[in-house]
Amino acid sequence: xxxNVIEAINLTKKYGSFTALSKLNLNLSGSKCVxxxxxxxxxxxxxxxxxxxxxxxxxxxxxxxxxxxxSNKKKALSDCSALIETPEIYPSMTVRExxxxxxxxxxxxxSERTSQIEEVVAEVKMSDWLDKNVGKFSKGMKQRVNIxxxxxxxxxxxxxxxxxxxxDPRGMAEVREIVKSLKKKDRLIFMSSHLLNEVxxxxxxxxxxxxxxxxxxxxxxxxxxxxSTVDDSAEAxxxxxxxxxxxxxxxxxxxxxxxxxxxxxxxxxxxxxxLKSQEYILATLAGMQIGLVGFKSSxxxxxxxxxxxxxETL
Amino acid sequence: MIDMETMNVxxxxxxxxxxxxxxxxxxxxxxxxNYFRSRRFLxxxxxxxxxxxxxxxxxxxxxxxxxxxSSLSFYSGWVGNSIxxxxxxSAIFFGGDSISGEFQNKTGFFIASxxxxxxxxxxxxxxxSFIASFLIIIIFLAITIAxxxxxxxxxxxxxxxxxxxxxxxxxxxxxxxAFFFSSLFKSSAYSIIVTVILFLFAFTLIQFIVxxxxxxxxxxxITYASGIISNIxxxxxxxxxxxxxxxxxxxxxxxxxxxNATISEGLIIMAGYFIISTLLGLFVFEKREFN
Numbered sequence: 001x002x003x004n005v006i007e008a009i010n011l012t013k014k015y016g017s018f019t020a021l022s023k024l025n026l027n028l029s030g031s032k033c034v035x036x037x038x039x040x041x042x043x044x045x046x047x048x049x050x051x052x053x054x055x056x057x058x059x060x061x062x063x064x065x066x067x068x069x070x071s072n073k074k075k076a077l078s079d080c081s082a083l084i085e086t087p088e089i090y091p092s093m094t095v096r097e098x099x100x101x102x103x104x105x106x107x108x109x110x111s112e113r114t115s116q117i118e119e120v121v122a123e124v125k126m127s128d129w130l131d132k133n134v135g136k137f138s139k140g141m142k143q144r145v146n147i148x149x150x151x152x153x154x155x156x157x158x159x160x161x162x163x164x165x166x167x168d169p170r171g172m173a174e175v176r177e178i179v180k181s182l183k184k185k186d187r188l189i190f191m192s193s194h195l196l197n198e199v200x201x202x203x204x205x206x207x208x209x210x211x212x213x214x215x216x217x218x219x220x221x222x223x224x225x226x227x228s229t230v231d232d233s234a235e236a237x238x239x240x241x242x243x244x245x246x247x248x249x250x251x252x253x254x255x256x257x258x259x260x261x262x263x264x265x266x267x268x269x270x271x272x273x274x275l276k277s278q279e280y281i282l283a284t285l286a287g288m289q290i291g292l293v294g295f296k297s298s299x300x301x302x303x304x305x306x307x308x309x310x311x312e313t314l
Numbered sequence: 315m316i317d318m319e320t321m322n323v324x325x326x327x328x329x330x331x332x333x334x335x336x337x338x339x340x341x342x343x344x345x346x347x348n349y350f351r352s353r354r355f356l357x358x359x360x361x362x363x364x365x366x367x368x369x370x371x372x373x374x375x376x377x378x379x380x381x382x383x384s385s386l387s388f389y390s391g392w393v394g395n396s397i398x399x400x401x402x403x404s405a406i407f408f409g410g411d412s413i414s415g416e417f418q419n420k421t422g423f424f425i426a427s428x429x430x431x432x433x434x435x436x437x438x439x440x441x442x443s444f445i446a447s448f449l450i451i452i453i454f455l456a457i458t459i460a461x462x463x464x465x466x467x468x469x470x471x472x473x474x475x476x477x478x479x480x481x482x483x484x485x486x487x488x489x490x491x492a493f494f495f496s497s498l499f500k501s502s503a504y505s506i507i508v509t510v511i512l513f514l515f516a517f518t519l520i521q522f523i524v525x526x527x528x529x530x531x532x533x534x535x536i537t538y539a540s541g542i543i544s545n546i547x548x549x550x551x552x553x554x555x556x557x558x559x560x561x562x563x564x565x566x567x568x569x570x571x572x573x574n575a576t577i578s579e580g581l582i583i584m585a586g587y588f589i590i591s592t593l594l595g596l597f598v599f600e601k602r603e604f605n
Contacts, residue, residue: 052427054604077429078329084604087423090344092351097344098424104340105428107332133351149424153329 004065004079004156004188005029006051011060013046013212020046022212023060028190028205033183035199035220036192038209039310044192045085047209048161052082064157081150082159086143086166091135095126095145098134099152106153120148123178139166147175151182158182160191164198176202200302208309215309220302221274227308228301231257231270232278236285237294238265246290253284268298334434341425341438342445349408349446358407362450365396366457373461385466389474390547392458397477398540400454401485402513404447409492410509411502412439413599418502422604436493436599440592443489451481473546480543480580487536487587488513494595497602513537531555531573536587538573542580551577 006028013021021043028034038044049055050062053073062069067076089098099117108116121127124144129137134145143166150158163179164172179202182189193199199206200220207217216223236250241264250267251259255277257270271277278297285292332340349355369392373381381391413436416422425435455478459470492509499505517537524532532538545552556572575583 049604054423054427056603074331074334074429074431077427078331080429082427084423084427085420087427088420089424090348090421092348093344097347101340101344101425102428105332105337105425105430107330146424155329 003029004031004186005063006157006159006188006190007061007063008047008051009061009063011047011050011062012058013043013050013055014058019212021050021057024209024212024214026207026214026217028188028207031183031186031188032204033179033189033191033202035203035206036190036209037194037196037199037206037306038192039194042210042310043212044209045161046212048082048084048159048190048192051080051159052077052084054084079155080157080159081153081155082161083146083150083163084159084161086139087146089134089142089145089149091133093134094131095121095134095148096130098145099149102149102152108153116152116154120151121145123151123181124148125174140168140171143167144171144175147178154185156186157188158190160189162193163191164193164195172198196302196306197298206302208306210310216305224301224305225274227305229308230301230304231272232274232297232301233268233270234278234281234295234297235262236267236269236292237296238267239291239293241265242267242290246288249288249290250285253281256281331429334431337430338434338438338441341430341435342442345439345442346445349442354407355446355450358403358446358450359453361403362400362454363457365400366454369396370457370461373465382465385462385469386471386473386547386549388462388465389458389471389477390544392461393455393474393477394544394547397451397454397481398484398537398543400451401447401481401488404443404450404485405488405492405513406506406509408443408446409440409489409496410506411496412443412493413496413595414499414505415496415502417500417602417604426604432600433596436497436596440489440493443493444486447485447489448482451478451485471547476546477543480540480546480577480584483581483584483588484536484540484543487539487584487591490588490591490595491536494591494598497595497599525573526570529571533575533579533583536583539575539580539583539587541575542577545574546577554579 006026008024008026011021011024012019024043024047036044036047046055050057051064051069053069056070064076064080069076093101096117099120100113103113103117118127118130121130124147126141126144126148129141134142137145143163147163150160160179164175167175176198179189179191191203203220205217205219206223208215208223216227242261247259247261247267250256250269255271255273257272260268260270262268269281271281282295285295381388416425426432462470495508496505499508517535521532521535521538524530524535552574554574554576556574558570558572560568560570562568
């Protein structure tokens with residue numbers, strides 16, 4: 001099988017009378033990043049744990065590249081790596097030793113082990129700590145090592161359960177960049193998160209889950225178009241103050257619904273038409289030579305979609 | 315930042331995961347490293363050395379006849395009284411939290427989510443515990459033999475080697491049992507406490523009640539089977555059943571029965587404990603969920 005495939009078939013997990021996952025059907029394939037969104041207790045981690053055989057489904061099947069994880073875990077996970085919750089690494093081990101353990105378990109050839117460990121450690125900016133004991137690390141540092149461990153062996157499928165959990169804002173941004181760089185190769189990344197901007201920033205597709213049930217799955221744009229009732233918006237920053245005449249010029253650009261002044265140099269622009277429209281507005285603003293220095297789209301539509309689909313949490 | 319595209323390995327090449335046996339020994343290797351780094355091994359080694367040094371000092375200073383009457387009584391007194399205690403301590407140190415710690419400390423998430431069978435993790439950790447315990451026993455015995463050679467020359471009685479062989483089987487059984495309890499509990503403290511209570515108090519107490527008061531042979535108690543480790547130094551080997559009648563006066567008597575496991579019986583009980591507890595422990599660990 002050439003394509004990377006993750007498939008949940010009627011996946012159900014019950015704890016007594018509580019149903020954590022209810023007949024989840026999801027088929028992810030190809031090379032992309034899929035965000036798995038849902039509130040706490042929605043079933044995100046349960047799903048990912050079933051896909052790594054940390055827990056077993058009450059019924060249904062979890063398949064990776066056509067192999068059932070529960071009946072043949074080794075084969076199913078041979079080209080799949082996962083970061084579930086925030087695992088603890090044996091505190092007496094150094095980063096190098098912990099990653100060597102993973103490399104050996106994954107069958108990374110001895111000749112490539114050292115270079116691969118050093119590369120993944122550099123990727124998570126932990127090179128200076130390579131030979132230090134993990135026991136002394138902060139939660140954020142441990143999470144970086146955990147992320148590095150998922151890159152060992154260059155798996156084609158990566159499952160990430162809230163990978164930025166426990167990281168400071170800088171660390172979160174760096175992890176997002178790592179995930180984005182992972183997408184450049186033929187990888188399928190399935191990443192759970194409850195951070196909407198994170199998913200909007202990193203992911204190509206989104207699956208939304210609540211109370212153990214899949215609510216929606218598809219390309220980000222398609223899902224927001226279908227379920228969002230608000231317009232797209234973006235914040236534009238200028239190098240000089242925006243007066244009323246410039247404000248009205250901006251308002252006249254096609255597809256712009258409204259322009260709201262946030263401060264003297266920043267405006268919030270609401271528009272329709274999705275990405276194409278966004279591209280056009282940005283190009284037009286730049287062409288107007290009014291000192292545009294920043295243009296950042298906000299995740300309002302995804303947030304609205306999320307709120308529309310997920311009416312109430314536990 | 316290093317671009318992941320520049321990494322050495324082509325991600326589309328076939329991923330060759332090592333066989334389960336190879337993975338088992340990888341786990342063993344890193345578990346041993348963990349023992350040495352976390353000072354568990356060192357602490358238990360120090361305890362073993364303290365016992366050795368105390369016995370060396372006491373025997374050298376007081377010269378007790380119970381030890382120095384013959385080489386057999388020397389090794390009986392030294393090894394027969396201490397080795398089972400060291401084995402139980404080893405099981406507590408290395409096996410007590412070996413599996414439960416993976417759940418409590420969440421280290422299990424780091425390993426169990428990889429392409430590796432749980433049985434490889436369990437068995438790899440068990441072998442590491444066994445090797446670490448065996449090293450402690452060998453160091454303990456080396457000092458014992460050094461003392462024996464000092465007092466009686468190089469002629470070491472064959473019973474010592476028998477006792478060593480029985481001790482190895484006993485170690486396997488006790489570790490199997492400790493691992494089983496460790497896989498039952500999610501709390502390291504619980505699994506360690508249960509192992510301590512069972513081996514240091516409960517089994518001995520049950521054995522006494524069952525054999526002396528109820529008059530039934532305690533063939534189902536592992537500490538009963540371990541009696542062969544010390545009894546092997548007694549020539550001839552103690553009888554299987556010893557009945558003692560004590561006259562209390564006025565025509566009243568008290569009959570007590572003491573049982574000694576025969577060698578074959580002891581070996582079968584130990585092997586049974588090892589096999590059953592290991593299989594049960596493996597089964598429980600396979601079914602446990604990382605919630």
